[in-house]
Amino acid sequence: MAEVKWIKDLESALSLAKSENRPVLLDFFNPG
Amino acid sequence: MGAVTYPDSKVAQFINSRIIPVQLLHDVQPYASDYNVKWTPTIIILDETGKEHHRIIGFLPPDEFIPALLLGIAKTAFDRDELDGAEADLDRLLKGYPKSSAAPEALYLSGVARFKVGHKPEALKAAFERLKQEYPSSEWAKRAMPYGLL
Numbered sequence: 001m002a003e004v005k006w007i008k009d010l011e012s013a014l015s016l017a018k019s020e021n022r023p024v025l026l027d028f029f030n031p032g
Numbered sequence: 033m034g035a036v037t038y039p040d041s042k043v044a045q046f047i048n049s050r051i052i053p054v055q056l057l058h059d060v061q062p063y064a065s066d067y068n069v070k071w072t073p074t075i076i077i078l079d080e081t082g083k084e085h086h087r088i089i090g091f092l093p094p095d096e097f098i099p100a101l102l103l104g105i106a107k108t109a110f111d112r113d114e115l116d117g118a119e120a121d122l123d124r125l126l127k128g129y130p131k132s133s134a135a136p137e138a139l140y141l142s143g144v145a146r147f148k149v150g151h152k153p154e155a156l157k158a159a160f161e162r163l164k165q166e167y168p169s170s171e172w173a174k175r176a177m178p179y180g181l182l
Contacts, residue, residue, distance in 0.1 A: 002044035006055045010063060010082070013054035018080035023108045025051045025101065028058045029034065030072040 033073045033091060040094040050105060051077075077104030085111050099129035103138055115145045136170035139163055143176070153182040 007013045010026065017024045037043055047053050056063055058072045067076055067084065077086040086104030088097075106121035122142040126135055143159020146152075160176035167173055 002041045002048065004038050004044045004047050004053050006053050008055065010054055010056065013052045014078070014080055014082055017052045017078075020052065021080075022050065022052050023085070023105055024078040024080070024082075025047060025053045025104075026063075026067070026076045026078055027033070027053065027055045028064065028067070028069045028072055028074040028076075029055060030058045 033075075033097075037092060037094050037097050043094045043097055046098050046101065051101065077101070077108055079108055079112065095129070096132055096134070099125045099132035099134040099138070102129070103134040103141075106138065106141065110141060110145060115149050119145045119149075130166075136163060136167040136172035139167065140172040140176055143179070153179075157182045 007016070010024075013024050013026070016022075038047075058064060058069055058074070063069075067074075071089055073089070073091065075088040076084050078084055085108040088100050088104070092100055102121050102125040106118045106125070109115070109118035109121065119142060122138045122145065125132070125138045126142065129135060139159055139162055143156050146155035146159075156176070156179035160173070160179040163170065163173040163176050164180070
C-alpha cells in the first residue's frame, strides 16, 4: 500500500523540486 | 486529511509521482507567517523558489483532492508560461474528474491557455460555451460571460 513520502523541512523540499522539476505540496497541519 | 485523504492509495501514488510533499506544523516559524497560515489544513502549491501558485484550505476527500492538486500543478505551469504542460494537466483533470469542484476553473484556465498559445479568440468562446453547458451555475461560467460575445 502506497504512503505519502513526506519531507519534514521546506528547504530540502525546494531543493528536490528544483532538481526534479516538480512543484511542492506544502501541508501545514495541526496534530491536535 | 491525515485520517482519510492522505492514506488513500490513489492520493499517495499521485503525490509521490507528481509533486514533492512537505509537511510542517501549522505554527512553525518563519513559514507560518511567511505564508500567512491562519487555519488548518492549509495546503499550498509552490514552485521551486517557494512562490505560491495555489492554496487549498479545509478538508477535501480523495476524489476532490487529486483534481485540486492537478489544478494547482497546472496553475504553477501556467504562471510560468509553461502552457503545454498546463494544458495537459487541465485536460487530465477535465477527463478524469469532470464532476469535481476544480473542473469549472480548470475549463476556464484551459481556454485561456489555448488562447495564449494560438492567439485565437475562439478558444475563449469555446471555453465559455462549455462552461455554460456543463457548469452553468459555477462562478467560472459567470467570469467567462464576456467571451460569449467574441
